[in-house]
Amino acid sequence: MVLASKSVAMSRTMFTRSLYQLQNLSRSNGLSLHSSSTNFKHAVLAAFQPLLHSRPYANNPQPAASASSVDQAELAKFAAIAESWWDAEGPFKPLHVMNPTRLTFIRSTLCRHFGKDPFSARPFEGLKFIDVGCGGGILSEPLARMGASVTGIDAVEKNIKIAQVHADLDPVASSIEYRCTTAENLVEEQMKFDAVIALEVIEHVANPDGFCKSLSALTKPHGATIISTINRSMRAYATAIVAAEYILHWLPKGTHQWSSFLTPEELVLTLQRASISVEEMAGFAYDPLTGQWSLTDDISVNFIAFGIKNSE
């Protein structure tokens, strides 16, 4: 009897969660269905601080909270993990293994878009890129080595510190400008970039719509925007949540919430509303035998989208 009621409660939560997600899409702010006052505060803050927890592997509870007690705990959790950002065998190992594959997609789409020689070692000379949600700089450093002037932003100060320390080890990487800020702040500063890259961020953001609008505002006209995230499919639930978090222990439990995932169609529409038209999309597939990731057409779990900002 107890078990049955628990499962009913769980299924109700799941139902409300998905309903919340639907409402999230149709409205520009993400008000929660619950009416208690603390939740209201959380929801309102979520609406106006879309980059509240724009870091990968955040243990993100229902809509992004910012009341002091909860946040200190969240930040402390990241502080513990942040030290191991650059430990290729540590908790961030899956990201390190996936990184070359993401970079292959980014390199080929951006070389084609900007008309650069794909066989050059530094094809992005003279271009300005921004890495939104840069974490420890695992994407920013390779982009800098490819010649781009990179700005890396993250909302967690500890990540920025780690990123700066690591970037100092390589003279090429030390040209990266790291800032602890949000995309919205940079929009206010009216900064513009040739390419805006936000990988594995949008699933941790409470308001994807507003986030995409900020990314779009940061992109120059006819510039590029690249977003990667996880699909909201059954297969992704089985793979990215159950397998990755509970069975293989690749990620800490609770890193991702299935309800925050976006389907490719939703992402395309959201980006369209932000004046970005998606030109290419690819998926990442993991081969357990070789332990390698590869680019594929299968976008049912991890996928990456390349879009071009409409020229004004």
Next chain:
Amino acid sequence: MSRFIATRRLASNIFVSKSATRTFCNDAPSKLNDVPHGSQFNKELEDEQGFTNDIPQYDIAIVGGGMVGMALACSLASMPLTKQLSIAIIDSNPALTNGSSIKKDDPPDPRVSTVTPATISLFKGIGAWQYVEQHRHAYFDRMQVWDYTGFGYTRYNARDADKDVLGCVVENKVLHKSLLSCLQNKDFKKTIYPTRLSSMSLPTRSSVSAAGASQSKSLANLAKLELSDGTNLYAKLVVGADGSKSHVRELAGIKTTGWNYSQSAVICTVEHSAENFCAWQRFLPAGPIALLPIGDNFSNIVWTMSPKEASNHKIMSEDDFVKAVNHALDFGYGPHPESQVFGSGVLSSFFRPDVTSSANEGFELPPKVVKVASQRMAFPLSLMHANQYASKRVVLIGDAAHTVHPLAGQGVNMGYGDAASLSNVIADGVAVGSDIGEVTLLKKYEADRKTANITMMAVLDGFQKAYSVDFGPLNILRAAAFNGANVFAPLKKNIISYASGERRLPFLS
């Protein structure tokens, strides 16, 4: 409803600005301090001894400029993604700097290698084969393998596997000179240090965090090499191509596994009265003797035997040596195998499509040796394999990573395969902006080559052990293997393509 939201929006604006400062980073952007970029330049040796404190930095330092080290340098120079890397080659061999030419009239050097078709296509790809063809080299398309028991033999013909050649025999100095010429004719930033490596310090977590100012921090993250003439240099990646007694491997603390074969190889150039076009190998009780064509009327002998016998053969008179060689290739130790010509007959017509054309060739005797044309050399043989090929900022290629028995002519070909694989991995790393000294990138090279190398070593070691025992049933088994390989086309094709370097693993396509 909308007014409700509007008032809450107003309230939230005030709330937000207060909480932002508390929860998130402060508004002052944490700007990066201005770091002068570490200078990357190649300095000639003379400048180093001057007053400058700047120590040159290179992307890759190749320790050991032998055949495999130079092949890696050439390969990097020939690919668009890697040709902008700066390379230092550290080898005290004077041939690298004085550019001596090889005279055509010299008799062949006894140190030769049999390069497989896979290696030939690698050389063609990097543009070095044209230089090899300007010197003495010998393609061969036929090979005969038999043993002293006289129970069976195998004849291989390149046509069995639809190829033109089984391989090419080239002197080591020709291969080396060709690679050097190829490298010098390319527009590539390389500096040759004609000295030896005396010590090396690799970055560890403690050494990097202990470094003070940011420039020395970036230097502490590189490998520092100290050479025996006092020069120092920094490199992002150190490649150990310095042979089986690799100093780089020792300094990097990489352990090896292996054992000594209680055998030595005697090598020598010999002359015939006519040209030899076929490669011959006869397994004797103490070890195989191989006769490889080297061009003109010369052939190269590689004769494996016990170390005591090897020193005897090295010092005996030339006439005695010629007699010993002819004896070993002819009636010595045992009878000739009978020619098994798969001729006419009802049974043979059933199998005709599966039978190779070379099965129709009878057993032939190798050409007689007329005289010895070079000094004789002897080398001890052993099997060695490094437990790891890569660690942070260090990678091993060629004999530094593995040594094998020469019975199938595979040793240096494995090394060339390593060089090709490593240069591809480095190119992939540069394409995605990785730090080329990162272990994760180097482990990709290790994963690629370790399987192939270990498989080949196992096959060769298996052969070496199988042929060192004189035991009745085993002899029959070996004979069956000879005959089977001779007759069955799929098996012969498989063996030829595996030995040619076309496949990484035998029996699995």
